[in-house]
Amino acid sequence: MTTRRTFLKGAAAAAPAAALATPAIAQSTIKWRMQTYAGPALAEHVVKPAIDMFNKIAGDRMQIELFFADQLVPTGELFRALQRGTIDAVQSDDDSMASPTEVTVFGGYFPFASRYSLDVPVLFNQYGLAQIWEEEYAKVGVKHISAGAWDPCHFATKDPINSLKDLEGKRVFTFPTAGRFLTQFGVVPVTLPWEDIEVAVQTGELDGIAWSGITEDYTVGWADVTNYFLTNNISGAWCGSFFANMGRWEELPEDLQTLFRVCCDQSHYYRQYWYWGGEASLRVNGTKMELTTIPDAEWATVEAAARVFWDEIAKESPLKAKVVGIFKQYNEDMEKAGRPYRYT
Numbered sequence: 001m002t003t004r005r006t007f008l009k010g011a012a013a014a015a016p017a018a019a020l021a022t023p024a025i026a027q028s029t030i031k032w033r034m035q036t037y038a039g040p041a042l043a044e045h046v047v048k049p050a051i052d053m054f055n056k057i058a059g060d061r062m063q064i065e066l067f068f069a070d071q072l073v074p075t076g077e078l079f080r081a082l083q084r085g086t087i088d089a090v091q092s093d094d095d096s097m098a099s100p101t102e103v104t105v106f107g108g109y110f111p112f113a114s115r116y117s118l119d120v121p122v123l124f125n126q127y128g129l130a131q132i133w134e135e136e137y138a139k140v141g142v143k144h145i146s147a148g149a150w151d152p153c154h155f156a157t158k159d160p161i162n163s164l165k166d167l168e169g170k171r172v173f174t175f176p177t178a179g180r181f182l183t184q185f186g187v188v189p190v191t192l193p194w195e196d197i198e199v200a201v202q203t204g205e206l207d208g209i210a211w212s213g214i215t216e217d218y219t220v221g222w223a224d225v226t227n228y229f230l231t232n233n234i235s236g237a238w239c240g241s242f243f244a245n246m247g248r249w250e251e252l253p254e255d256l257q258t259l260f261r262v263c264c265d266q267s268h269y270y271r272q273y274w275y276w277g278g279e280a281s282l283r284v285n286g287t288k289m290e291l292t293t294i295p296d297a298e299w300a301t302v303e304a305a306a307r308v309f310w311d312e313i314a315k316e317s318p319l320k321a322k323v324v325g326i327f328k329q330y331n332e333d334m335e336k337a338g339r340p341y342r343y344t
Contacts, residue, residue: 050267148268157208215278
């Protein structure tokens, strides 16, 4: 028979075992799935080092499985998948992932909003864009973690571009907003899966690409199928972000949230010098693409058209007008500051 004494003795013996078991349950590994807009070759630079770093430091507490462009869902469906929780985190620009927010049009390459890669983090961290993005995404159940700069946007083409007239009728793979802007110069924007671009240029479905700078052209293989690189750009830096499903983000302990932010910041830093150095080095030492240039006086008409485009976007809503106002103020400040912030 079980006496009160033996029952209490048995309970006391079991207590330490239960106490030891509790941490094992608390430390069960958190698993996330993350998809980037980038294909495998590009992801090796723009995101994989940061996720590898996170997984190494987080260890058994959390692991992120990284997927490349279109592996789980098409890039244009990334936002919906993130919002639903099909994917836990995303690296993309707002434009490409079809975000339904007021700020979507400014992601990717908003024409001439930036001149250099440092413009993007300054705009977000010192001119107020970070707060705007965070508030807009919170409204739709997504956590905007941080934004950073990638490369400038140049044309890589099969035929040489030496004047604006040479752009007329060219079928070009580009970002939605950039395509909307470029149609006034006769460009025909084409939307295709990222992995299909190289073959589409080879088969003649595309005449060129306005998606990146020369570093990316060489890294992903586009320099192998295009012959010319236009040195004029329509933006000095692509603007992309890290996002997370709001529910999954709020479930994370604060230290893991901090670790993820730190790894995102490391990714932003790496891209700053990887692209900046690569853009110069490959222009000087690259052997696969011939450089062409549209004269400054002619290209000035494109820059003037961008300011008209800004005003058109600003009329669409008060929030868009606020963002455009920040771009205008920032560029005015940089022009007044002079070299090296702006060259006139």
